[in-house]
Amino acid sequence: MTFNPASFAAQVAALLIVLGALHKPLGIYMARVFEGKTSSRPERLFYRLAGIDAGTDQTWSVYLRSVLAFSAVSILAVFGLQRLQGVLPGSGSLPGVDPWIAMNTAISFVTNTNWQTYVPEATVGIFVQMCLLAVQNFLSAAVGVVVAVALIRGIARTRTQRLGNFWVDLARTSFRLLLPLAFVAAVVMVLGGVVQNFWPTDVTNQASGVSQIIPGGPVASQEAIKILGTNGGGYFNANSAHPFENPNALISIFEVFLILLIPSALPYAFGRMVGDQRQGYTVAAVMGTLWLASVSLMGWAVAAGQGTATAAAGGLGEGFEQRFGPVPSAIFATSTTLTSTGAVNVAHDSLPPLAGGVAMVNMMLGEVAPGGTGSGLYGLLILSIISVFIAGLMVGRTPEYLGKKIGPTEMKLAAMYILVTPTLVLALAGITVLLPEAMVNAPATGPHQFSEVLYAFTSGANNNGSAFGGITTSGPYLSVMMGLAMLLGRFLPIVLVLALAGSLARQGKVPASAGTVPTHGPLFGGLLLGVTVIMTALSYFPALALGPLAEGLLK
Amino acid sequence: MNTLTGYLRQAGTALRFLLFATLVLGVAYPLAVFGIGQLIAPYQANGSILKDSSGAPAASALIVQAAANDSGVQDPRWFHARPSAVKWDPASSSASNLGPNDQKLLDAVTTNRSEVAAAEGVGAAAVPPDAVTASGSGLDPDISPAYAQLQIARVAAANGLSTDAVASLVQQHTSSGLAAFLGQPSVNVTALNLAVAAAARPSQPAQSK
Numbered sequence: 056m057t058f059n060p061a062s063f064a065a066q067v068a069a070l071l072i073v074l075g076a077l078h079k080p081l082g083i084y085m086a087r088v089f090e091g092k093t094s095s096r097p098e099r100l101f102y103r104l105a106g107i108d109a110g111t112d113q114t115w116s117v118y119l120r121s122v123l124a125f126s127a128v129s130i131l132a133v134f135g136l137q138r139l140q141g142v143l144p145g146s147g148s149l150p151g152v153d154p155w156i157a158m159n160t161a162i163s164f165v166t167n168t169n170w171q172t173y174v175p176e177a178t179v180g181i182f183v184q185m186c187l188l189a190v191q192n193f194l195s196a197a198v199g200v201v202v203a204v205a206l207i208r209g210i211a212r213t214r215t216q217r218l219g220n221f222w223v224d225l226a227r228t229s230f231r232l233l234l235p236l237a238f239v240a241a242v243v244m245v246l247g248g249v250v251q252n253f254w255p256t257d258v259t260n261q262a263s264g265v266s267q268i269i270p271g272g273p274v275a276s277q278e279a280i281k282i283l284g285t286n287g288g289g290y291f292n293a294n295s296a297h298p299f300e301n302p303n304a305l306i307s308i309f310e311v312f313l314i315l316l317i318p319s320a321l322p323y324a325f326g327r328m329v330g331d332q333r334q335g336y337t338v339a340a341v342m343g344t345l346w347l348a349s350v351s352l353m354g355w356a357v358a359a360g361q362g363t364a365t366a367a368a369g370g371l372g373e374g375f376e377q378r379f380g381p382v383p384s385a386i387f388a389t390s391t392t393l394t395s396t397g398a399v400n401v402a403h404d405s406l407p408p409l410a411g412g413v414a415m416v417n418m419m420l421g422e423v424a425p426g427g428t429g430s431g432l433y434g435l436l437i438l439s440i441i442s443v444f445i446a447g448l449m450v451g452r453t454p455e456y457l458g459k460k461i462g463p464t465e466m467k468l469a470a471m472y473i474l475v476t477p478t479l480v481l482a483l484a485g486i487t488v489l490l491p492e493a494m495v496n497a498p499a500t501g502p503h504q505f506s507e508v509l510y511a512f513t514s515g516a517n518n519n520g521s522a523f524g525g526i527t528t529s530g531p532y533l534s535v536m537m538g539l540a541m542l543l544g545r546f547l548p549i550v551l552v553l554a555l556a557g558s559l560a561r562q563g564k565v566p567a568s569a570g571t572v573p574t575h576g577p578l579f580g581g582l583l584l585g586v587t588v589i590m591t592a593l594s595y596f597p598a599l600a601l602g603p604l605a606e607g608l609l610k
Numbered sequence: 611m612n613t614l615t616g617y618l619r620q621a622g623t624a625l626r627f628l629l630f631a632t633l634v635l636g637v638a639y640p641l642a643v644f645g646i647g648q649l650i651a652p653y654q655a656n657g658s659i660l661k662d663s664s665g666a667p668a669a670s671a672l673i674v675q676a677a678a679n680d681s682g683v684q685d686p687r688w689f690h691a692r693p694s695a696v697k698w699d700p701a702s703s704s705a706s707n708l709g710p711n712d713q714k715l716l717d718a719v720t721t722n723r724s725e726v727a728a729a730e731g732v733g734a735a736a737v738p739p740d741a742v743t744a745s746g747s748g749l750d751p752d753i754s755p756a757y758a759q760l761q762i763a764r765v766a767a768a769n770g771l772s773t774d775a776v777a778s779l780v781q782q783h784t785s786s787g788l789a790a791f792l793g794q795p796s797v798n799v800t801a802l803n804l805a806v807a808a809a810a811r812p813s814q815p816a817q818s819k
Contacts, residue, residue: 056739056754056794057794059791059794062791062792065791066792101630101634104630105623105626106622106626107623107627117616120616120617120620121620121624124617124620124623124624125620125624125627125628127621127624128621128625128628129624129628132628174702174704176701176702176703177702185636185637185640186632186636186637187636189635189636189640190628190631190636193631193635194628194631194635222623222627225627226627226631229631230634234634234635237639238639238642238643242643242646242647242650245643245646245647245650245651245654245655246650246651246654247654248654248658248672250654250655250657251640251643251644251647251648251655252644252647252648252655252657253644256656256657256659256667256670258659258667258669258670258675259666259667259668260662260668260675260677260807261666261668261807262662262804262807262810262811263675263677263685263688263803263807264677265669265676265677267669267670267673267699268700268701269657269659269673270657270700270701271657273640273643273644275643275647276639276640276643276644277640279643291703291747292702292703292704293703293704293705293748296703296745296746296747297703297747297749298672298673298747298750298751299657299672302658302672303789303793304788304789304790304792304793305788305789305792307792307793308792361710362709362710362711363711363716364708364709364710364711364712364716364719365710367716367719367723368719368723368739368742368743369737369738369739369742370739371739372692372740372742372743373706373708373710373715373719373743373744374706374707374743374744374745374746375743375745375746376745376746376750376752377692377740377745377750377752377753377754377796378750378752378785378789378794378796379793379794380793380794382792382793382794383793399746400746401746402705402706402707404705404707404709405705405706405707405708405709405710405715406710408709408710499708499709499712500712501711503709503711503712506709523709524704524705524707525708525709606709
C-alpha cells in the first residue's frame with residue numbers, strides 16, 4: 056500500500072475549506088441555541104415531564120452539582136441495566152454483562168471516553184447499544200458542550216453568581232444541536248452503506264459452499280452520534296475499520312468531517328458570545344494550525360512505514376483496510392486523537408512507531424485541536440489563561456483575560472486543571488508497569504509494551520477511547536485503574552472549569568489599558584500555541600522517550 | 611442536610627431527564643433512521659446483500675467471504691482474501707493488534723509470504739503487502755489489484771475459464787473514481803467470486819441486489 060501525496064493534500068485541503076465555510080453559520084446557530092430565551096412546545100413538555108424549572112439560573116456550585124448528579128445517575132443506570140441484560144428484551148441470548156466490564160463501560164460512555172474493554176459482538180445486544188450506549192453518546196457530548204458554555208458565560212457576564220441552567224442547556228444541546236445533525240449524518244451513512252436494521256441475515260454461497268450470518272443492528276444511528284459527539288465507541292469491535300461502520304473512503308472522510316464539525320465551530324460561538332469575534336478566530340487559528348501540523352507529521356510517519364514486520368511484508372498493510380490504505384487512515388488517526396473521539400479506521404497498535412507516537416502526543420496535548428465537543432474549547436481557554444499569565448509575568452502587569460482579572464484564585468484553578476491529566480496518566484501508567492500481574496495483559500515486548508500501557512492511560516485520562524488494542528483491560532485491576540483514569544480525567548477538570556467560571560462571573564469588567572496583553576492576533580496565537588506544546592513536552596517527554604521514540608529511533 | 615436534599619432533588623431530576631431523553635434519543639431517533647433507511651435505501655440499510663442466480667442471499671458485498679478449511683487454507687478455486695485475525699467470520703471483528711516490530715507479526719508475515727508464493731506459483735518477491743497482512747477489521751472484502759493479478763491464472767484454470775475472461779471480471783470489480791482516489795484502487799473479492807461462479811456456469815447468471 057503506497058501513500059498518495061496528492062490524495063492526502065486534496066483531502067486535507069477539502070476538510071479545511073468545508074469546515075472553514077461551515078464554522079460561521081454553525082457557530083452562529085450554536086450561539087443562538089445557548090443564548091435562546093424561549094422554549095418550544097415539545098421542550099416545555101419535556102421540562103414538565105422531567106421536573107425542570109426552566110426559568111432558574113444556577114450558581115456555579117448548583118450547576119456543578121447538576122452535572123455530577125446527572126453523570127452519577129447515568130453511570131448507575133448504564134451499569135445496572137447492563138447487568139440486567141439477560142432478563143431485558145432485545146438482547147438475544149446474551150447474558151448480563153460481567154460486573155467489571157459493565158462498570159468500566161458505564162464510566163467510559165458517561166465520560167465521553169468510549170474506551171471499549173468489551174467485545175461488542177459477544178457482549179452487548181441491541182437494547183444496551185441503542186438505549187444505553189448511544190443515548191450516552193448524545194448526553195456525554197452535550198455535557199462537554201454545556202460546561203464550555205458555562206465557562207463562556209463566566210467570561211461574558213459580570214457581577215453575577217448565575218451561569219445558566221444545566222438542564223435547559225443539556226436539553227437544548229441534545230435536541231436542537233446534536234439530534235438534527237446526527238439524523239442527517241445517519242441518513243447519509245445509510246446511503247453510503249452503513250447498516251440500519253434489527254436483524255442478522257443468513258447468506259449461503261452455493262458455489263463455494265460458504266454460509267455466513269451477516270450481522271445487523273441500528274448501526275448508522277449509533278455511528279452518526281458516535282462520530283459527531285466525539286465519542287468513538289464502535290457498534291462492532293473493529294470500530295470504524297468495520298465495513299458496516301465505514302464502508303468506503305467517501306464515508307471515511309465524511310466521518311472525519313463530522314468529528315471536526317462541532318469542535319471547530321465552537322470558537323465562533325465563543326467569539327460571538329463574548330462580543331469579540333477576533334477572540335474566536337484566534338482560538339480557531341491555533342486549533343487549525345495544530346491540526347495541520349499534526350496531520351502532516353502523521354502523514355509523514357505513516358508514509359515512512361518503519362518496522363521490521365512492515366519491511367518483511369514489503370510495505371504497510373497490517374491493521375489497514377484495503378479500501379482505505381494509508382491516506383484515509385493517517386487523516387482519521389490524527390483527527391480522532393486530537394479530539395476526544397477515539398474511533399479508529401486502522402489498528403493503531405500496528406501503526407509505524409512514530410505514527411503511534413504522534414497519536415499519543417495528540418491526546419497529551421489535552422485534545423484541544425479542535426478537541427472534544429466542548430472539552431476542546433474549555434481546554435484551550437484554560438491554556439489561554441495560562442498564556443496571559445505568562446505574558447503578564449513578562450511585562451510585569453496583572454494578567455487579564457477579556458476584561459477579567461486573572462488573580463491567585465483563577466490561576467490556582469487553571470494550574471490544577473493543567474496538572475490533572477499528566478498526573479493521572481504518569482502515575483497510573485507508572486504504577487501499572489511495576490506490577491508484573493498487570494503487565495501480562497500487554498503482551499508486546501520491549502518499548503512497545505510500555506507504549507501499550509502509556510497509550511491506554513493517556514487515552515483514558517484524556518477521555519479519548521482509542522487504544523493500542525494489544526492490551527487487554529477487562530480484568531479487575533485494569534478495569535478499575537482505567538475507570539479511575541476516565542472518571543477523574545473527566546470530572547476533576549469539569550469541577551475546576553465551573554469553579555473558574557463562577558469566579559470570573561463574579562467580577563466586574565476591567566477596562567483594557569496600555570498594559571493589557573491583547574488576546575487576539577498572531578502574537579497571542581503564537582504564544583498560546585507555544586504554551587500548549589511546551590506544557591505537553593515538559594510533562595510527557597520522558598515517558599514518550601521510553602515508548603514510541605525508543606521504538607522509532609532505535610530500530 | 612440542605613446539601614443532601616439538594617443532591618437528592620438533583621438526582622430525581624437526572625433520572626427523569628435520562629428516562630425521557632432515552633425515549634427520544636434511544637428509541638424514536640434510531641427508529642426514524644430505520645424507517646427512512648428502509649424506505650430510500652433498503653439494500654444498504656440491510657447489509658448490501660448480494661443474491662445468487664436463484665435469488666437467494668449469497669453474501670454481503672461489504673463483508674469478506676472466504677472458502678477456507680479448518681487450518682485456514684483457502685480453496686484454490688476462488689480468489690483469496692487477505693489474512694484475517696477472526697478467520698473471516700463476521701460474528702466477530704478484530705485486527706491482530708501486533709506492533710510493527712513484533713516478532714510474532716514478523717513470523718506470520720514470513721509464513722504467509724511463502725504460502726502465497728507457493729499457492730500462486732510465483733517468487734516470494736512478487737507477493738504484495740496486502741496478501742500477507744491482516745486487515746484492521748478482519749472482514750476486509752478487498753484486495754489490491756496486484757494481488758488479484760497474481761491469482762487470475764489459478765482461478766481461470768480451476769473454473770475452466772480463459773485468463774482473459776477472468777481478467778475482465780477482475781477489471782469490473784476494481785474500484786475506480788473518487789473512492790479509489792480518496793482511498794486506493796481495490797478489488798472486491800466477495801463480489802468477484804460470485805461473478806466467477808456465474809461465469810463458470812453461464813446458464814445461470816448471477817444478479818446483484
